[in-house]
Amino acid sequence: MRSLNTGSPMEGTEKSQSGRVTIYSVPGCPHCKQAKARLLELGLLLHEVDLNQHGALRPQVKQLTGRSTVPQIFFNNIHVGGNDDLQAMAPEKLEYLVRLVRQEGVPPDAPPLPEEGAENAEEAENQDGEFKCERDELADVVAQFKQSGAIGSHRKGLKVHKNSFTGAQLLGWLEENKEQDRNRALEMCKMLMDRKFFNSVQRKGEFEEGNALFRLVEHDPHSALNAREMAACQPQNAAVLSEILRNTMLELFSNYLSPDGKCVDYKAMAKSPSFEEYCELAVQLQRVDLQVLTREEKLAFFINIYNALVIHGNLRMGPPKNTWQRYRFFNYVSYLIGGEVFTLQDIENGVLRGNKKGIGQLLKPFSKGDPRLQVALPQAEPLIHFALNCGAKGCPPIKTYTPKEIDSQLHTAAEAFLENEDSCRVDVDKSEVKLSQIFKWYKGDFGDTDEKLLNWISNHMSDSPKKKDLQELLKCGRFKVSYVPYDWATNSKD
Structure with missing residues (x-):
């Protein structure tokens, strides 16, 4: 699905216009939506430039406006400012500017639009980052094992572990049904665990042959939003997958943001076929390899996933409306990522803040033996606080973060x-x-x-x-x- 935010004109009710109204924006920005609605009410043709897509223009726009926020609005070469400036403008001044762009052509020093062909070039570059699922041949083995009846409830001491199986059960099934000798079957068990198809119930890092209990990643009892289905595709590049997920969620969010930019129809969004596609894509996070991520890739990945997960959480649980609901939301809403569960608190305070206590937390998110600790940044990155949310009257001109420019x-x-x-x-x-x-x-x-x-x-x-x-x-x-x-x-x- 293509966005209109590419420098192409958007029509108001009045089509007679010699000049140009340029609005620099990003998808999912409520302030941009409000500004566009006001300009279209005036019957103006708009040239909207998505700075999330055309990042090369950001330095020029900042130099022209002295601002880093969006939207930024120009009537020909006259800078109006952001949404608040537009909404508060005196009627006589606004009338003058409307008359100006209707009667006068675009001056040579008008603000820049994307160069001809730049859109196609960036689109071609983004094509490389599209999700392509190549089925993992080991997924077929796991699917067959699920039908074997071995997965069930197993007691360990006083506790019963649902949807679990023993190492001996998996090993024996491979020997019997895949006609493998013991050494080959043991090698495959280790391979399946390394490829994040299952984890140790006791959170041990290696496969054991005897009565040690294991559980498929998709059966994790935490109720992560991308669980209950197996990630059957070959493991994806984590950074690329996060960008695809974030851009998909942004487009979805933009489609259900009201014209005045003040509210989102989460109920309608949750019923959208596009949201179902997003959920299917999010399943692939289960088996990404987080250990190979560089600092830059880690920052971009977890910021993108956090911002997408917040919206996904709103869709599934509803937006939190009081202190208790907020506490539960940030400590409960989660994804299975690389075989481990990460809540919003885990991502923000555990990974991006170097495993520091968050608001109202008595303990650090990750204990010494927690495998997620290996993913945490060595120290807190203060700048993430301005990328994880946008609670002010202007948004940063970036909505999806990339390792190269993080x-x-x-x-x-x-x-x-x-x-x-x-x-x-x-x-x-x-x-x-x-x-x-x-x-x-x-x-x-x-x-x-x-x-x-x-x-x-x-x-x-x-x-x-x-x-x-x-x-x-x-x-x-x-x-x-x-x-x-x-x-x-x-x-x-x-």
Whole structure:
């Protein structure tokens, strides 16, 4: 399914227009949706440029606007600003700009559009990242074993483990039904375990022949959202798969975002055939190899998966509406990834924050013997806090993260977050800095004192009057830090 966000015109009710209205946006951005709705109400033809797809234009747009957020709107060569600027514009000024683009042609210094052929080139590049399922021949072996009757309830001490089997059962079945000698059957058992088809119930890392219990990954009792079905395709490249999943979910989200950008019809989305396709694709996460990921691949993979999983969780459980529901949501909503269960808390605090305690957590997410600890970053990456959510009045011009550009993308996301007054407000007269609660919750990631925190913020801001004001306060050494209440309102269409 193709998006219109490629620089092609979108029609309003009035088609007579000599000039151009350009809006730089990203899919799934409610502020972009609101701006587009307002412009179309005015009967304007829009040229929408998706900066998620045409990332090469991001530096030029930032240079022209001085901002890292989207949307950014131009009437010919006149920069209007973002959605808030458009909505608050005086009627006479807006009328002048509408008249301008209807009567005057596009000037030479109008903002850039994607070069001719760039869309096709990027599309061709993305084709390499499309999901292609080649069935794993070992999946047929597992499917046959599931029909053997060996999988059932097994007691270990006082506990009964459902959907389990012993090493002896699998080994004996392979010898009898696959006509393999013991050494060959044992080799295949180890291969099946290495390929993430099953795990040890006791979380041991190696296959054992005797009464040790095992369970197919798809039968994990945690109720991960991509369980209950076997990943039958050859294991996918984790980073590529995460990009495909994230882009698929973004397109789906955009299709069910209301025209005013204020709410999402999750109920209708959950019934969509496209969502069913997404769920089938998410199953393939079960057997990806996380151990081979580089730092950059790990960051991009888990950020993309976290953001997709949040929406998937909203679809299956409904958006959380109170403190208890939020706690349960972030500690329960999960995917099976590489043979292990990862909740939202596990991804954020266990992997991306270097196994640090999260809000309200008494213990670290991963214990010393937890195999997921091997995947965790060596230390917290503060910039992930601006990529995992967008709670301000403008979105970063990136929605899917790539290993190749992850560091620059994270810095752009931070700049976009800090541009918003809801996230960071500097009052020189009162010597006060008001910050998002994110900086309070995760202060240790940014610095253990107010001064270190503000220096970190200053170093990650784009050049702006706000940055100069903050630097002046830091230079004087007199400032007060306070925190703005976090808006937990959901965007669900009830």
